[in-house]
Amino acid sequence: MPATKSYAAHSATTPLEPWTLERRDPKPTDVQMDILFCGVCHSDLHFARNEWGMTVFPIVPGHEIVGKVTAVGSAVTKYKVGDYAGIGCLVDSCRECDNCKHDQEQYCTNGFVFSYGSMERDGSGMTYGGYSKSIVCHEDFVLRISDKLDLAATAPLLCAGITTYSPLRHWKVGPGMKVGILGLGGLGHMGVKFAVSMGAEVTMLSHSPSKQADAERLGAHKFVLTSDEEQVKSLAGYFDFILDTVSAQHDYNMYLGMLRTNGVMCCVGVPPAPTPVHAMGLVFGRHSLTGSLIGGIAETQEMLDYCADHNIVSDIEMIRMDEINDAYERLLKGDVRYRFVIDMA
Numbered sequence: 001m002p003a004t005k006s007y008a009a010h011s012a013t014t015p016l017e018p019w020t021l022e023r024r025d026p027k028p029t030d031v032q033m034d035i036l037f038c039g040v041c042h043s044d045l046h047f048a049r050n051e052w053g054m055t056v057f058p059i060v061p062g063h064e065i066v067g068k069v070t071a072v073g074s075a076v077t078k079y080k081v082g083d084y085a086g087i088g089c090l091v092d093s094c095r096e097c098d099n100c101k102h103d104q105e106q107y108c109t110n111g112f113v114f115s116y117g118s119m120e121r122d123g124s125g126m127t128y129g130g131y132s133k134s135i136v137c138h139e140d141f142v143l144r145i146s147d148k149l150d151l152a153a154t155a156p157l158l159c160a161g162i163t164t165y166s167p168l169r170h171w172k173v174g175p176g177m178k179v180g181i182l183g184l185g186g187l188g189h190m191g192v193k194f195a196v197s198m199g200a201e202v203t204m205l206s207h208s209p210s211k212q213a214d215a216e217r218l219g220a221h222k223f224v225l226t227s228d229e230e231q232v233k234s235l236a237g238y239f240d241f242i243l244d245t246v247s248a249q250h251d252y253n254m255y256l257g258m259l260r261t262n263g264v265m266c267c268v269g270v271p272p273a274p275t276p277v278h279a280m281g282l283v284f285g286r287h288s289l290t291g292s293l294i295g296g297i298a299e300t301q302e303m304l305d306y307c308a309d310h311n312i313v314s315d316i317e318m319i320r321m322d323e324i325n326d327a328y329e330r331l332l333k334g335d336v337r338y339r340f341v342i343d344m345a
């Protein structure tokens with residue numbers, strides 16, 4: 001069992017610190033990788049601080065993983081030693097339920113396995129994520145990365161990318177649609193890039209005036225400050241689709257009022273505590289409030305290939321592993337343009 005250096009949180013209130021964990025020896029269907037880059041998702045912080053009340057400590061976060069294959073099991077057909085490859089939020093699922101059979105492993109009804117903080121399906125132990133030097137994963141959950149893509153800037157696509165791409169595709173965002181992206185962070189900046197590339201008219205909804213120029217550079221056609229009542233009022237009944245990426249408590253009702261008849265607001269951001277929603281904002285205009293969880297493996301591959309074709313990657317700031325605790329504090333302040341990526345080498 002190869003020992004691997006990592007960074008772990010041992011409780012919700014202590015900083016992440018160096019920790020050595022043991023990866024399994026590769027099984028016949030496994031791929032073993034040295035991790036080169038790992039993105040820092042706000043979910044990592046929610047988990048490390050047990051903000052969703054479901055963390056099992058110690059936890060090694062990180063589910064935006066790009067690495068180089070160092071070994072493959074005897075039955076592996078898709079990868080060979082030396083390939084660059086990715087691992088996202090999922091590392092296993094039952095493959096038998098209706099959702100798994102339809103490439104929606106993220107909704108596996110028998111329990112998908114997250115890349116960290118999950119029990120392995122065979123009960124052999126917990127999973128540990130990408131804040132570590134190496135990882136072992138079934139080849140079915142490993143993603144191909146085009147050599148056209150910058151490896152470090154590709155890492156965030158494995159979560160922030162697929163989490164925004166999947167709902168935009170599911171609700172058929174395209175030309176002629178007015179789309180609002182709420183929150184300009186790791187997910188939000190990918191949401192803007194994708195929605196613009198799909199041909200929609202895109203409005204950035206942000207509570208940070210300092211992000212206006214960036215929103216425009218990313219391709220947003222409009223920028224609206226959500227703290228400005230007049231600007232908010234001007235959007236009444238405006239959007240076909242709003243993608244809500246905000247990580248902290250906020251008022252859904254205000255944004256439901258921005259939907260046109262039959263408009264859809266989809267939450268991907270998961271604030272720690274629930275928020276009241278008034279049915280009035282749903283019945284008037286037949287609005288839908290819904291949510292979406294990452295995306296299946298086939299769709300994640302489709303998204304990576306789409307990014308290679310459309311020259312889309314994440315805007316990143318590279319950090320060292322020992323800078324992670326400062327990075328979390330900066331993430332909470334919205335002080336990142338727009339994704340931290342840990343240089344694991």
Ligand code: NAP
Nearest residue numbers: 042043183184185186187206207208247248269270293294
């Ligand atoms: P992030 O980089 O921290 O971005 C969150 C953005 O939310 C901020 O940049 C900010 O945008 C806005 N925001 C923050 N605090 C706010 C406040 N108090 N009021 C209003 N807006 C605020 O986080 P992320 O990595 O993109 O993740 C966003 C959320 O998605 C997290 O809750 C994460 O757990 C969740 N997530 C869900 C999935 C899924 O499958 N559904 C996958 C990945 C992540 P502005 O400054 O522009 O307002």
Ligand code: ZN
Nearest residue numbers: 041043159160
């Ligand atoms: Zn994530």
Ligand code: ZN
Nearest residue numbers: 094097100108
């Ligand atoms: Zn399943």
